[in-house]
Amino acid sequence: MIKKYKALAPRLHVVSSVKAIHERAQYVDVTRAKAGLETESYDGQHHKDLRPSEIKKSEKRVEQTKSAIQSFLNPFDVSDYDKLYCISSGAHVPHSVERDVMTAEELGKQAKGDFITHRLETKENYFSPVNKMKLKTFQSSTRTVKLKTAQNKIITYKQHSSVALQLLVKSQGHGRVDVDELLKYPLSPVPYSLGTADGYMAKNDKSKGLQFLVKDLDNAPIPLDGNTMLIQDGNALFHTLADIPNNFMFIAQRIFDSMPKGIDLLFSTDMYHEGSIKDMEREQRGASEKLIIRGPLTKKPADWRTFLMNAENKSQLVDVINDVGCSDSFAPKLAQRKVVSVVYGLYSDQEETDTRVILYCAYAQEQGYDGVRIRSPDSDVFFIALHHARKFELTILFDTGTGNKRRLINISDLARQYGQVMCTALMALHAFTHCDSTSAFKGIGKIKPIKLLQKSEVFQETISELGDSWQISNSLHKGLEVFTCAIYGKGRFDSVDAARVAILKEKCGGADGNILLTRNVDLSQLPPCQEALHQHMKRVNY
Structure with a gap:
């Protein structure tokens, strides 16, 4: 019996292959016609991107892209041409930075000419060190903080969105760091979730x-x-x-x-x-x-x-x-x-x-x-x-x-x-999530908080209390903290510090509990710590 089936197998395979070549396409066309879909065969005249459903998707994506671009600051639409602006924050840089950035090419050409004249042509002091021009750049306009080490050495800490996280990851190998305690602090001179590196408020399309x-x-x-x-x-x-x-x-x-x-x-x-x-x-x-x-x-x-x-x-x-x-x-x-x-x-x-x-x-x-x-x-x-x-x-x-x-x-x-x-x-929420005098939560926008507000009468009662008194009560503070956790997708948390830890571990946490630098995580993706959020509440309340 086994030999008999083995002999028939090649023949069955050929028959099925022959049918697949000239009949399968007909079955597909008939099925499409019965379903009211395209009846013409796919002979190269019809492309997937020309289907009405694909055209609709493409138009929707184009509108989303246009909406995103319109919400951005236009770095080329600056009327004050006498100042140099930083694209990331929209603010003009100090005059010293502007001078060095605008004259860097000219100074470089001048230095090259001096090197040719005094080193190559005269062949004197050819091997002497070439002094580096200490020109300021856009990075020089960021906030810096001077710190003292245990040996009383003064070092300068410059704010970068992921530096604190990288230090945290590296420290795990030299002794465990209490992440829960560490993330109770903003880890930067300006909280990245609420501001820019040069000290300005974060903005969104209000x-x-x-x-x-x-x-x-x-x-x-x-x-x-x-x-x-x-x-x-x-x-x-x-x-x-x-x-x-x-x-x-x-x-x-x-x-x-x-x-x-x-x-x-x-x-x-x-x-x-x-x-x-x-x-x-x-x-x-x-x-x-x-x-x-x-x-x-x-x-x-x-x-x-x-x-x-x-x-x-x-x-x-x-x-x-x-x-x-x-x-x-x-x-x-x-x-x-x-x-x-x-x-x-x-x-x-x-x-x-x-x-x-x-x-x-x-x-x-x-x-x-x-x-x-x-x-x-x-x-x-x-x-x-x-x-x-x-x-x-x-x-x-x-x-x-x-x-x-x-x-x-x-x-x-x-x-x-x-x-x-x-x-x-709604009025209080508008101020809480960014108006002309208050910061935005980076990456959150306006629509998500409004949707949360519409679904919860508790949040409505809580947020409506903003501005009723000069002092923020403990109950209002706690309610706003819970709401902040919710807009970051942590609705079951009642502490922004705990939510910060949870989000960080989701993004770069290992199976053993250590923080792994699997990707560059921006601190602005975390909610502000409790102390920074409290200062934000006070400004909104004012």
């Missing part, structure tokens, strides 16, 4: 939170009854001007002409105080030289965006707008319009329009308006208005974006849908 909340909402109808007051963010309007006129009188007229007709308007601009909590953010955005505006006929600056980087320049611009608007020559443009010169009830020492918007809403309600429309691109305004919306009887609309992306959001309806606790929690 508009993502607003976009996520309103992505499924329909645009509110534009009010037509004329009983709605428009609140215009003046500073935002300055940045949208194009084709700047020749002098400041025409610039002021252009600003007036850009405002809508037939509606009561409140034009609000920012103030600039010394020692402001926003000074670091303004420094990171860049600064420019002060321009003296001697009157409305002063010529326009050569670079408008650079001009707006100086706080005093913007203050002078506001003064010119006021002077032009109150001049006799401008009176015909204001004919048949309601002009309110001084409203003492609107006086405020708040720096920005962001917070003064609520005062303007109260004024609009007092004057009998049915609603207000806030025109601003700033997501800070949206979250502040959302928190206060339920206090007003009028309708609050948020007008943001430009062109095809312009949106009109009914904040009052959204506030009624969410409830007061959720609205307050």
Whole structure:
């Protein structure tokens, strides 16, 4: 029997092979046709990447890539060309670093010429040492800390994202280090999860939170009854001007002409105080030289965006707008319009329009308006208005974006849908995860924390307490710590220090419990330690 089957085996193999060549493709085509799929054979005319499903995937990936690029700082879009900027932080470097970086090539060529002249041509001191030029680089602008060793030697510790981790790994071979105790400290002068190496706050795209909340909402109808007051963010309007006129009188007229007709308007601009909590953010955005505006006929600056980087320049611009608007020559443009010169009830020492918007809403309600429309691109305004919306009887609309992306959001309806606790929690969360004066958690973004907040009433109650008191209570501190663990994917932990250890061991922990340097783990991937998180809480609470 065995011999018989062996004799038949080659024949069976040939038959099956022959069928596979000319029949299997037909079976596939018939099956596809029955299923309503492609009926044409694959003869090279159809490529996998041309399938509708693949095209849809590719378009989605392109949109994701575009969104990521748009959220980055543009290192080539710098208006202050007189300074050298660091791409990683967006901040300009000290003058000494700038001088050495910009002249390095010239100094190198000069040194080469000196070597040829004094060593090769004269053949004197040919074998003498060549002195190294100690030029400063971008690395020189990072924070350094001087430490004393046990032998009283002074060493300099420079901050790098993975140096502390490498030291930790190497130390495991010379005696066990208590990792749990070690990770209770930030291990760097500036916590990498909250800041950059040169001491600036970490940033993310803060508009993502607003976009996520309103992505499924329909645009509110534009009010037509004329009983709605428009609140215009003046500073935002300055940045949208194009084709700047020749002098400041025409610039002021252009600003007036850009405002809508037939509606009561409140034009609000920012103030600039010394020692402001926003000074670091303004420094990171860049600064420019002060321009003296001697009157409305002063010529326009050569670079408008650079001009707006100086706080005093913007203050002078506001003064010119006021002077032009109150001049006799401008009176015909204001004919048949309601002009309110001084409203003492609107006086405020708040720096920005962001917070003064609520005062303007109260004024609009007092004057009998049915609603207000806030025109601003700033997501800070949206979250502040959302928190206060339920206090007003009028309708609050948020007008943001430009062109095809312009949106009109009914904040009052959204506030009624969410409830007061959720609205307050969203405003606090916006500050906790990054606004202009607070740091972001690197790699976390805005959307993930909002999703966690939406799923947990406990988190909503906890985060809504931020800002209620100057002191952070123990219960609030613990609740925020638990929430921080959750946004890093450690929802079962109640201590950020313990979460740091767990994440580190997941990334480079060996089977024997030792830390292995299997890959370069950036300290910014860990949550901040408890002490650093406490300082972050205090700044957010303020």
